[in-house]
Amino acid sequence: MTLALAEAEAAFARGEVPIGAVVVLDGEVIGRGGNRTRELNDPTAHAEILAIRAATNAKASERIPGADLYVTLEPCPMCAAAISFARIRRLYFGASDPKGGAVENGVRFYQSPTCHHSPDVYSGFAETESAAMLRTFFRERR
Amino acid sequence: MTLALAEAEAAFARGEVPIGAVVVLDGEVIGRGGNRTRELNDPTAHAEILAIRAATNAKASERIPGADLYVTLEPCPMCAAAISFARIRRLYFGASDPKGGAVENGVRFYQSPTCHHSPDVYSGFAETESAAMLRTFFRERR
Numbered sequence: 001m002t003l004a005l006a007e008a009e010a011a012f013a014r015g016e017v018p019i020g021a022v023v024v025l026d027g028e029v030i031g032r033g034g035n036r037t038r039e040l041n042d043p044t045a046h047a048e049i050l051a052i053r054a055a056t057n058a059k060a061s062e063r064i065p066g067a068d069l070y071v072t073l074e075p076c077p078m079c080a081a082a083i084s085f086a087r088i089r090r091l092y093f094g095a096s097d098p099k100g101g102a103v104e105n106g107v108r109f110y111q112s113p114t115c116h117h118s119p120d121v122y123s124g125f126a127e128t129e130s131a132a133m134l135r136t137f138f139r140e141r142r
Numbered sequence: 143m144t145l146a147l148a149e150a151e152a153a154f155a156r157g158e159v160p161i162g163a164v165v166v167l168d169g170e171v172i173g174r175g176g177n178r179t180r181e182l183n184d185p186t187a188h189a190e191i192l193a194i195r196a197a198t199n200a201k202a203s204e205r206i207p208g209a210d211l212y213v214t215l216e217p218c219p220m221c222a223a224a225i226s227f228a229r230i231r232r233l234y235f236g237a238s239d240p241k242g243g244a245v246e247n248g249v250r251f252y253q254s255p256t257c258h259h260s261p262d263v264y265s266g267f268a269e270t271e272s273a274a275m276l277r278t279f280f281r282e283r284r
Contacts, residue, residue, distance in 0.1 A: 037204045037227075038204060040199075040204075041198050041199055041201070041202050041203055041204050042195050042198055042199065042204060043194065043198060043204045043205065043224060043227035043228045044186065044191055044194065044195060044224050044227070045204075049186055052185065052186065053184050053186060056183050056184055056185060057182075057183055057184065059183070060183050061183055062179045062180060062182075062183050062184060062185045062187075063185065076223055076256075077219040077220070077222065077223040077244070077249065077251055077256075078219070078220045078221075078223035078224050078227070079220075080219065081218055081219040081220035081223075081244075082185060082186050082220050085179075085185035085186070085220070086185045098256075099256060099258075100256050100258075101256065102219070102223075102249075102256065105256060106254050106255070106256030107219065107244075107249035107250075107251055107254050107256065108249075109219055109249055112248050112249050113248070114218075114219075114240075114241060114242050114243065114244065114247060114248030114249065116241075116242075
């Protein structure tokens with residue numbers, strides 16, 4: 001989660017919403033990313049999506065069972081579904097996102113019958129730091 | 143929708159799940175794509191995601207309000223959320239997807255309070271052709 005926080009800090013420095021993600025397989029980082037939606041003009045360039053795409057590319061497979069994903073904020077429906085499609089084993093996230101989350105909030109995708117693979121979910125890691133960074137970012141933008 | 147079907151046919155020919163999508167703005171096609179999850183080793187490379195990324199890239203903006211998306215199958219949660227984030231105006235889709243859809247089935251994302259932009263949704267376009275192509279694909283794979 002320390003690496004995910006570093007990715008979030010780097011996103012902040014680039015003027016992007018500060019969220020970071022890391023994918024780990026067998027103790028090795030195989031993908032990492034921070035938000036780049038503005039830089040790339042790409043609404044899908046969330047931290048999790050970039051980290052997953054890097055990881056599946058590194059493993060030359062669209063599925064990476066056994067891999068774990070660490071992300072500083074609760075995933076949105078787009079990222080929650082991508083995590084499912086990639087067959088991520090465990091999801092560790094930081095702050096909860098009542099406004100946009102899709103794991104413990106909103107549509108709770110992993111509890112839907114249309115979800116065909118659910119990761120084990122662990123939340124609250126580095127929650128304070130993750131949430132503080134987001135608050136600072138949005139306060140500065142106002 | 144004819145162009146989306148052509149993208150689905152091209153995906154079929156590449157050995158990918160035959161789904162195609164097209165983004166149109168002011169009568170002009172600004173993005174198109176067919177499934178490439180296998181070819182790209184990318185679980186996020188759904189037709190809609192590739193079409194949206196092409197469109198937002200073409201317009202140099204992460205949001206393309208006023209643009210409409212045509213896709214041969216009901217979007218999954220990943221794509222439904224990406225459509226929302228891109229501020230797509232109208233969503234036209236072909237076949238309904240009770241197993242994996244997130245618009246009229248499953249989590250019905252656009253009806254969630256965590257969805258902050260919903261496109262107008264029109265369904266059933268070229269439903270028969272879209273569904274037949276998918277059935278043929280999965281029958282041949284068995």
